[in-house]
Amino acid sequence: MRRADYGVRPDASGSFSKAETLALYESICRSHFFDSQVIDAVKSGLTNYQVYLSLGQEAGPAALAAALPGAQLFTQHRCHGYFIAFGGPPEKLRDELLGRPSGSSGGRAGSNCLQHHDERLAMFGHHGLIGENVPLAVGAAFGNQKKTIAVFGDGSAEEDYIYPSLGFALTHRLPILFVCEDNDLSILTPTSTRRSWEFTQMAKGLGLPVRDLADDPWSVVQAVRELKGELPAVLNIRTCRRQWHVGVGCDGPPEWDRLALVQAELDRLGLGAERQEIERQAQQEMERLWNE
Amino acid sequence: MERVTVADTIRELSREHLEQNGGLLLGQSISAVGWVNNTVPDCQGIVELPMTDVAGAGFAVGAALVGRRPIFVIRFQDFLLLNGSPLINYAAKSKELHGRPAPVFVRAIGADGIGPVHSGVVHSMFMHFPGFKVCSPMTPGEYRSIWQEYLTGDDPMLVSEHRASFQNCNELPDLLIPDADITLYPVSATRFEAVKAAELLAAEGIRCNVVHILWLKPFRVDQRVAHPLLCSGRGLVIDPGYSIAGAAQALAYELSQETGLPVAALGLEDATKCLCQPLQNRLPDAARIAERVRQIVKKGARGAQSTGGGHV
Ligand SMILES: Cc1ncc(C[n+]2csc(CCOP(=O)(O)OP(=O)(O)O)c2C)c(N)n1
Numbered sequence: 035m036r037r038a039d040y041g042v043r044p045d046a047s048g049s050f051s052k053a054e055t056l057a058l059y060e061s062i063c064r065s066h067f068f069d070s071q072v073i074d075a076v077k078s079g080l081t082n083y084q085v086y087l088s089l090g091q092e093a094g095p096a097a098l099a100a101a102l103p104g105a106q107l108f109t110q111h112r113c114h115g116y117f118i119a120f121g122g123p124p125e126k127l128r129d130e131l132l133g134r135p136s137g138s139s140g141g142r143a144g145s146n147c148l149q150h151h152d153e154r155l156a157m158f159g160h161h162g163l164i165g166e167n168v169p170l171a172v173g174a175a176f177g178n179q180k181k182t183i184a185v186f187g188d189g190s191a192e193e194d195y196i197y198p199s200l201g202f203a204l205t206h207r208l209p210i211l212f213v214c215e216d217n218d219l220s221i222l223t224p225t226s227t228r229r230s231w232e233f234t235q236m237a238k239g240l241g242l243p244v245r246d247l248a249d250d251p252w253s254v255v256q257a258v259r260e261l262k263g264e265l266p267a268v269l270n271i272r273t274c275r276r277q278w279h280v281g282v283g284c285d286g287p288p289e290w291d292r293l294a295l296v297q298a299e300l301d302r303l304g305l306g307a308e309r310q311e312i313e314r315q316a317q318q319e320m321e322r323l324w325n326e
Numbered sequence: 327m328e329r330v331t332v333a334d335t336i337r338e339l340s341r342e343h344l345e346q347n348g349g350l351l352l353g354q355s356i357s358a359v360g361w362v363n364n365t366v367p368d369c370q371g372i373v374e375l376p377m378t379d380v381a382g383a384g385f386a387v388g389a390a391l392v393g394r395r396p397i398f399v400i401r402f403q404d405f406l407l408l409n410g411s412p413l414i415n416y417a418a419k420s421k422e423l424h425g426r427p428a429p430v431f432v433r434a435i436g437a438d439g440i441g442p443v444h445s446g447v448v449h450s451m452f453m454h455f456p457g458f459k460v461c462s463p464m465t466p467g468e469y470r471s472i473w474q475e476y477l478t479g480d481d482p483m484l485v486s487e488h489r490a491s492f493q494n495c496n497e498l499p500d501l502l503i504p505d506a507d508i509t510l511y512p513v514s515a516t517r518f519e520a521v522k523a524a525e526l527l528a529a530e531g532i533r534c535n536v537v538h539i540l541w542l543k544p545f546r547v548d549q550r551v552a553h554p555l556l557c558s559g560r561g562l563v564i565d566p567g568y569s570i571a572g573a574a575q576a577l578a579y580e581l582s583q584e585t586g587l588p589v590a591a592l593g594l595e596d597a598t599k600c601l602c603q604p605l606q607n608r609l610p611d612a613a614r615i616a617e618r619v620r621q622i623v624k625k626g627a628r629g630a631q632s633t634g635g636g637h638v
């Protein structure tokens with residue numbers, strides 16, 4: 035079921051304080067304006083390394099960072115949003131995308147293989163093989179018993195090594211949340227062309243707790259807070275990729291525009307002025323960053 | 327004196343690692359099937375993996391990333407083609423890309439004569455890609471030394487073991503004789519065969535140096551390795567893996583480049599290892615090694631050390 039309100043809780047935002055709501059929005063905006071700047075950087079020829087943009091999908095990482103701060107991350111290729119939302123320094127991300135020695139991996143890894151490690155953030159990734167980060171995440175969670183998030187897409191969810199990763203986490207009751215960012219696309223192939231089964235059903239079949247919902251940030255935070263106490267668990271976030279799979283192009287409007295929906299909700303909550311201020315500041319921060 | 331085998335050595339090093347270093351040991355059917363030829367101790371830190379070879383390697387690498395120094399046990403090296411991706415694509419590249427080492431100790435056990443995918447030695451795969459150290463210890467002392475190398479370094483390590491070594495108690499010193507006709511460089515289980523071949527050939531008047539190869543990568547052509555070749559004028563590398571693009575050819579090339587002398591390579595024929603006797607394509611045994619040496623020596627061409635001419 036692909037709908038902007040799929041699994042979304044009515045009036046979810048109502049149970050959040052104003053400060054929580056604005057912090058969530060700020061996180062979305064910083065990621066949004068970072069990637070908007072990446073588009074300009076590519077178009078102006080500042081970089082021609084490949085980029086995998088989180089645009090359209092910013093709400094999921096922002097909600098996860100709000101609900102599970104400090105988790106160790108094992109992300110996949112579309113990971114700028116996680117880097118920013120979980121508190122990675124944007125200048126390190128920028129420099130990594132530009133292949134500079136000051137990048138988070140010394141410019142050696144790039145957009146799809148991001149990592150960052152400091153006191154605030156332990157972010158591992160993959161090396162470009164979709165889903166390979168998932169068993170790594172399971173092994174790390176087993177190894178240090180830290181709260182862990184493994185991120186993959188609806189396409190990666192089909193990889194051979196995903197199902198046994200879920201199973202091993204369950205067997206050993208590991209503190210790990212498996213997050214499927216379900217944009218219904220593997221590059222350009224929709225899920226229905228690829229398989230007849232649902233990833234969430236497979237997870238349920240194993241006996242894992244599952245939440246399946248669209249990327250309304252407030253609802254996602256609530257879902258993660260519920261799952262937090264019963265890890266390992268699976269979260270399927272229905273979301274829409276706005277740009278091309280790789281690169282900065284666009285094939286037309288996404289099925290829904292989460293950013294616009296969140297903005298409308300903020301206006302409904304009477305937070306119109308605050309949201310404009312947050313947008314202004316986030317935009318300014320990222321413009322400065324990219325124009326240094 | 328108590329005889330300590332390679333198997334005993336592996337088991338006791340593992341025990342200390344698991345009981346005192348907080349290490350982990352991951353593998354399939356560890357406890358049920360004879361504790362992997364009695365090489366695994368019954369103690370804490372053993373992780374029984376489900377039968378999931380790709381993800382299982384990923385779990386081990388994930389544990390390595392967070393400092394658990396896992397021993398990952400692979401009962402048959404052929405399975406490395408399944409285990410390989412997390413090891414080669416992730417663990418091997420992590421330090422260079424991100425400065426985050428993933429020191430996993432891969433115990434890859436070789437065997438022979440038990441069919442198409444249980445008889446392989448495929449360590450050359452791990453020599454080919456960057457990031458792993460590759461060694462093939464066949465004695466208790468060698469095993470202790472490579473284990474120390476693993477613990478003091480931060481690289482992932484592919485340890486190409488062989489069942490033929492597990493009951494061995496003896497060290498294998500190099501055999502060096504004056505005026506040798508050839509220097510043999512055997513690897514893995516062919517080392518036991520090369521020693522026998524040297525004896526066979528000695529009875530016929532063909533004199534062989536035997537220089538044992540423990541480290542496949544890095545492979546250093548140091549004085550110990552080069553000098554006997556410079557004296558004998560020709561060499562032969564012997565490996566239980568396939569010849570074409572395999573370990574023997576790779577080492578022979580290095581030796582030849584370094585010394586300017588002709589060095590040949592002997593490994594498996596380019597054929598499937600079938601179950602039945604005549605088609606098993608077993609690792610080069612003493613008879614085959616001796617036969618190859620006779621051919622080389624009979625041809626007579628010895629690299630002229632003084633002119634530095636070297637043709638394999
Ligand atoms: C092992 C492997 N197989 C195939 C690919 C090629 N590939 C790169 S991204 C991608 C699509 C992945 O889709 P999904 O996991 O849903 O993530 P999304 O891009 O939609 O966020 C594919 C097939 C790859 N990188 N690695």
Ligand SMILES: [Mg+2]
Nearest residue numbers: 187188189219
């Ligand atoms: Mg997808």
